[in-house]
Amino acid sequence: MSPFVSRLVVAAVLLPLVLGIVWLGGWWLFGLAAVGGLLALHELFTISRSLRPIVLGGYVGVLLTLLGAQLGGATWVLPGILATLPAALLVFFVSSARQHAVAGFAVTVLGVAWVGGGLAYLVLLRDIPSDGRLLIFVTLLTVFVDDTAAFFVGRAIGRHRMAPVISPGKSWEGFFGGTVAAVAVAFFALYDQDVVTTGESLVLGLVIGVAATLGDLFESAVKRDLGVKDSGRLLAGHGGVLDRVDSLLWAGPAAYVALLALT
Numbered sequence: 001m002s003p004f005v006s007r008l009v010v011a012a013v014l015l016p017l018v019l020g021i022v023w024l025g026g027w028w029l030f031g032l033a034a035v036g037g038l039l040a041l042h043e044l045f046t047i048s049r050s051l052r053p054i055v056l057g058g059y060v061g062v063l064l065t066l067l068g069a070q071l072g073g074a075t076w077v078l079p080g081i082l083a084t085l086p087a088a089l090l091v092f093f094v095s096s097a098r099q100h101a102v103a104g105f106a107v108t109v110l111g112v113a114w115v116g117g118g119l120a121y122l123v124l125l126r127d128i129p130s131d132g133r134l135l136i137f138v139t140l141l142t143v144f145v146d147d148t149a150a151f152f153v154g155r156a157i158g159r160h161r162m163a164p165v166i167s168p169g170k171s172w173e174g175f176f177g178g179t180v181a182a183v184a185v186a187f188f189a190l191y192d193q194d195v196v197t198t199g200e201s202l203v204l205g206l207v208i209g210v211a212a213t214l215g216d217l218f219e220s221a222v223k224r225d226l227g228v229k230d231s232g233r234l235l236a237g238h239g240g241v242l243d244r245v246d247s248l249l250w251a252g253p254a255a256y257v258a259l260l261a262l263t
Contacts, residue, residue: 022136025126030070033119037062040242043232044111047223051103054095057088058108065116069123074256077120084112115242118215118249121256128259131195138189139255142205143212143247145185150178150213167220175213182209200262207258208251215250219243 021032041062045053061084068076088108092101126136154174162170186205190196196204219242223231232240 019140022126022140023133025133027070029123029126030066033066033123034063036241036245037066037115037119039234040115040231040240040245041111043234043240043242044115044222045107047226047228047231048107050226051107052100053107053111054088054091054104055108057084057091058111060084060087061108061112062116062119065112065120066123069120070127073127074121074124077117077124080120081109081113081117084109114218114249118245118252122248122252125252125256125259131193134190134193134195135255135259138186139208139251140248141189142182142185142208143251146178146182146209146212147216147247148178149181150174153177163217163220166224167217170213170217178213179206179209182206182212196259196262203262204255204258207254211254212247212251215247218250219246 018032021028038059041058042055045055045058061081064083064087065077065080068080085105088105092104122136122139125139126132128135150170151174154169154171154177158171158173160172161168162172162175183202183205186208187198187201190201190204191198219231223229230239231242234240
């Protein structure tokens with residue numbers, strides 16, 4: 001099976017399932033976020049194994065972060081992330097493996113804040129009363145269109161490299177094209193929906209577009225530093241789970257905070 005065909009098969013199978021669970025929300029979405037978060041964190045810990053991440057402590061931290069968001073709202077996201085420290089410390093104490101504490105704790109906490117925190121704010125976005133379902137679908141669609149438009153605009157007219165060291169394929173032309181598309185999607189999707197004003201929808205699209213690009217670049221920087229092309233092979237031609245959610249891990253929190261500030 002060619003990489004292109006495998007990408008289509010994976011998308012055809014997983015996309016309806018993911019969108020259906022997002023539509024249902026609640027504990028269904030928590031379960032999806034927990035599974036996806038553990039898989040993404042496992043990929044990060046695998047590619048960074050030379051740094052000796054404290055794996056079990058990280059898994060506990062991600063689950064507590066998501067549980068805090070599900071049960072206690074935004075107030076309990078940070079305590080969930082911070083709970084990684086005592087959990088990792090306990091595992092570190094009882095482990096017989098020799099490892100560097102600074103590198104191990106650093107990559108463990110980074111993984112929980114990045115993956116667990118990003119997914120937690122997507123859960124919080126879906127849980128916004130009355131408008132959560134619309135807002136999370138708008139966020140997902142905006143990220144997808146931003147990424148697609150940036151790719152095609154970059155291929156067509158991209159001349160100026162945006163981040164030549166960590167992501168040579170990205171151009172400023174693609175970035176601006178994707179961002180304009182993101183703003184347009186947010187505007188048309190939220191037009192006359194009585195959720196945000198016209199100006200607020202434009203700001204929201206801009207925030208999501210910029211955050212999605214930064215999320216993609218952040219993962220590229222991590223992978224470049226660790227010397228890998230993809231975070232994993234679980235999704236065949238799509239790479240790993242972390243490769244698929246990298247933009248959302250920044251766009252979700254950005255959208256939530258933007259809405260908090262605007263409304």
